[in-house]
Amino acid sequence: MVDLIRKGAYLLKGRLIVENADKLNIDELNQRLVHAGVSPLSEKVIKQEQAKASTIANKILNKHNTSEDWHNLKLKFDALTSHDITYVGIIQTAIASGLKEFPVPYVLTNCHNSLGAVGGTINEDDHVFGLSAARKYGGIYVPAHMAVIHQYMREMLAGCGQMILGSDSHTRYGALGTMAIGEGGPELVKQLLGRTYEVPCPEVVAIYLEGEPIKGVGPQDVALAIIGAVFKDGFVKNKVMEFVGPGVRNLSVDFRNGIDVMTTETTCLSSIWQTDEKVERYFKIHGRPEAYQKLEPGEVSYYDGVVKVDLNKIVPMIALPFHPSNVYTIAELNRNAADILHKVEVEGNKQLENSKLQFKLTDKLVNGHLMVDQGVVVGCSGGTFENIAAVAQILEQKSTGNGNFSLSVYPASQPVFAELMANRSMEKLIQAGTIIRTAFCGPCFGAGDTPTNNGLSIRHATRNFPNREGSKPDNGQIASVALMDARSIAATAINGGLLTSATDVEYSDTPVEYKFDKQSYTNRVYQGFSQPRLEENLKYGPGIANWPEIRPLPNNLLLQVVSVIHDAVTTTDELIPSGETSSYRSNPFKLAEFTLSRKDPAYVGKAKAVQKLEVQRQKLLTEQGEQQEVENTFQTILAAEKLSTAKLKELIKDTGLGSVIFAIKPGDGSAREQAASCQRVLGGDANIAIEYATKRYRSNVINWGMIPFTIHPADIEKIAADSYIFIPNIRQSIKTGAEKVQAFVINERGKIALELKLENLAKEDRDIILAGCLINYYAGN
Structure with missing residues (x-):
């Protein structure tokens, strides 16, 4: 199904993959092309640098790069997008940093806290804030239940050759010729202030498609096959996935979108596809023919690796x-x-690390086959027109049954919903017993259709991390999700929940024509780009709080290790749970109470205890605080013998107290900045890791003023929970560009030397860390 070429390769005329092509002469290559039915090359000599620049990705990156250094890009985006669990904090940060008006189209959607089900009025208060910000600063506001964030961007903003930055990890519009990147909120703040997105020039990996999917196979099947092949060894981590090859034209645009949005789960940076007449027709249907242009690699293009997919x-x-x-x-x-x-x-019970819960799946076997409890087709990956139309075709004149199994379907936008009603697909679904809901991302992160305790839900959604479906281990609840394509979910539904492949059922898969009607958007979406009303006031609710003041980086750091996680990968859901916590994301203090709550419930209390000492230390600097506890802490930790009074005062003045977490590979998953900012609100000064799972999480750590340390794997055993790590002269080391610093682990075993690495920190990264956070950095510039 999927084969990997782990070294550089050339794509010739978009059809032929050749490894080590620079060692072959043009005549030999042309012979192979002619044999494959492709016209010969016009090139006389193959040059690797020129071939690298000929990829679609590098053409687009070059167009958006403002740096003269091709190896270190400074990108400006054509549009931005956020949803209602990120835009409040982003806008507040931007205001504190000097925001005047939105310089590019900024779309604020309301598809995460749509239900208003937790915390009283606070969800709708956030929505009112969002609309007031769109009016004041000139933005685009999409009310709740109108569209999920990425469907609206596909329909209304994506365009060939453009770049879009979103504060959601699944910001992916590559199938429409748009390179899109999901990042933490501070990266959007930089764009709102006219700054740039800085990233080393990424490698580009060709996703070479050939063949055509068989009946019953959908986009999620293709996406999962690719993810399964590339994720574990990081084959495309922080790279761009470029979809090329003859198989592309055998896929509809909806099918391509369904694959593309799941590329986030490979940990790639972005994605892009070659475009054709199907994409051209998509833009015509959506009333934006000017958004199309033909994108294809040059006749000789060089890729840093290849994923060959036989559809x-x-x-x-x-x-x-x-x-x-x-x-x-x-x-x-x-x-x-x-x-x-x-x-x-x-493996699941190892990951959960909760002896009070027992994760079970084998008890769901019926005569050797898996029986599931629930099916959900939802969001940017599942709720597309063609997916839901296919579900309707399979369920036509059949039943989902009146037993334990239930099926819910969420169209991704009101226009999609309207067309599914017009062609009677909705009627077929409703008659079969399907529950139809509005455009909402909730089931993707645990805020809707939470299954029963011990339940298993099959979902055409984006993720199936622990407790992401809404269960709460602290309350003795556990459930789980398996990801599948909508077609096989429908096949399972007509068998009462007995796991069934769509290739094992008969149904008509005649293509259903799509007509797009934007009238619902015209009547309800606020279109304010380039029309700011600066005289208007923002509307705040009682659930919205400003960010706390954050101190700059001190000369030295004394960090307590308040959590140690030895999982192979730590997700952002484990760092800050999703679900009902999203309702508190406009209040950094209340949200911080949930930090690591499902992974390490003791974290918050330990971090607060360290933070309390740091507050006392800072008061001592103005001779206002009680000094005994702070002095005792420093004496106990840093000296076997008593320090002189003068030395002690000097040490206290120059050394900040903070907390630090250690994880092998933190940050897989969501782009939301709160995975890092909540640690900072509780006094976190750093993360220590072997590596960071994604660029976006590492960027969040930096933008909130924490140091993204890494260590050598052999040093893992040196770091134990409740130990202290003393890092002398850390401010000077950051300032002078040091790539490693000498630290000391202090615990009952004594004082142990530890090398901490400061890898790949750009000058601006270092300046942000020195300032204490991005807000401080902009306030000082």
Whole structure:
């Protein structure tokens, strides 16, 4: 199904992949092209640098780069987008940093806190704030239930050759010729202030498609097959995935969108596809023909790796808990269900690290086959027109049953909903017993359709991390999600929840024509770009709080290790849970109470205890505080013998107290900045890791003034919970560009030397850390 070429390769005329092509002469290459039915090259000599620049990705990056240094890009984007669990904090940060008006189209959607179900009025207060900000600063405001963030951007903002930055990790519009990147909120703040997005020039990996999907296979099947092949060894981590090859034209645009949005789960930086007449027609249907241009690689293009996908061989897939890369074919699972599910149970219980809960799947076997409790088709990946139309075709004149299994469908936008009503697909779904809901991302992050305790939900959604479906382990609840394509979810539904592949049922898959009507947007969406009303006031609710003041980086740091996580990967959902906590994301103090609550419930109390000492230390600097506890702490930790009074005061003055977490590989998952900012609100000064799972999480750590340390794997055993780490002269080391610093771990075993690495920190990164956070940095410039 999927093969990896792990070294550089050339794509010739968009059809032929050749490794080590620079060692072959043009005549030989042309012979191979002619044999493949492709016209010969016009090139006389192949030059790798020129071929690199010929990829679609590098053409677009070059157009948006403001730096003269091609190796270190400074990008400006054509549009921005955020939803209602990120835009309040972004706008407040931008205001504190000097925001005048939105310089590019900035779309504020309301598809996460849509239900207003937690915290009283606070969700709708956030929405009112968003509309007032769009009016004041000249933005675009999409009210709740109108569209999920990425569907609106596809329909109304994406365009060939453009770049879009969003504060949601699934910001991906590559199938429409747009390079899109999901990042933490501070990166959007930089764009709102006219600054740039700085990133080393990424490698580009070709996703070479050939063949055509068989009946019953959908976009999620293709996406899961790719994720399963590339995730574990980071094959495309922080790279651009460029979809090329003859198989592209065999896919509809909706099908391409469904694959593309899932590229986030590979940990790639962005994605882009070659475009054709199908994309051209998509833009015409959506009333924006000017947004189309033909994008294709040059006749000789160089890629840093290749993922070859034979679409003919893709079969229905399932990603079992607790990651989209935990992939099996449905047929394989049905053949070996007991063994596979037992293996997943063992790995899952290790990941949960909660002895009070027992994650079970084998108890769901019925005559050797898996019985599931719930099906959901939702959001930017599942709620597209063609996916839901396919579900309707499979369910036509059938029943989802009146037993335990339930099926919910969420169209991704009101225009999609309207067309599904017009062609009677909705009627078929409703008659079959399907529950129809509005455009809402809730089930993707645990705020809607939470399954029963011990339940298993199959979902055409984006993620299946632990507790992301809404369960709460602290309350003794556990449930789980497996990812599948909408077609196989529908096939399972007509079998009462018994896991079934869509290739095992008969149905008509005649293409259903789509007509787009934007009237609902015209009547309801606020279009204010380039029309700011600066005289208007922002509207605040009682749930919205400003960011706390954050101190600059001190000369030295004394950090207590308040959490140690040895999982292979730590997700942002584990750092700050999703679900009901999203209602508090406009109040950094209340949200911080949930930090690591599902992974390490003791974290918040420990971090607060360290923070209390730091507050006392800062008061001592103005001779206002009680000094005994602070002095005792420094004496106990940093000296076997008593320090002189003068030395002690000097040390206290120059040394900040803070907390630090250690994780092997933190930050897989969401782009939301709160995974880092909540640590900062509680006095966190750093993360220590072997590596960071994604650029976006590492950027969030930096933008909130925390130091993204890394260590050598051999030093893991040196770091134990409740130890202290003393880092002398850290401010000077950051300032002078040091790439490693000498630190000391202090615990009951004594004082142990530890090398901390400061890898790949740009000058602006260092300046932000020195200032204490991005807000401080802009306030001082």
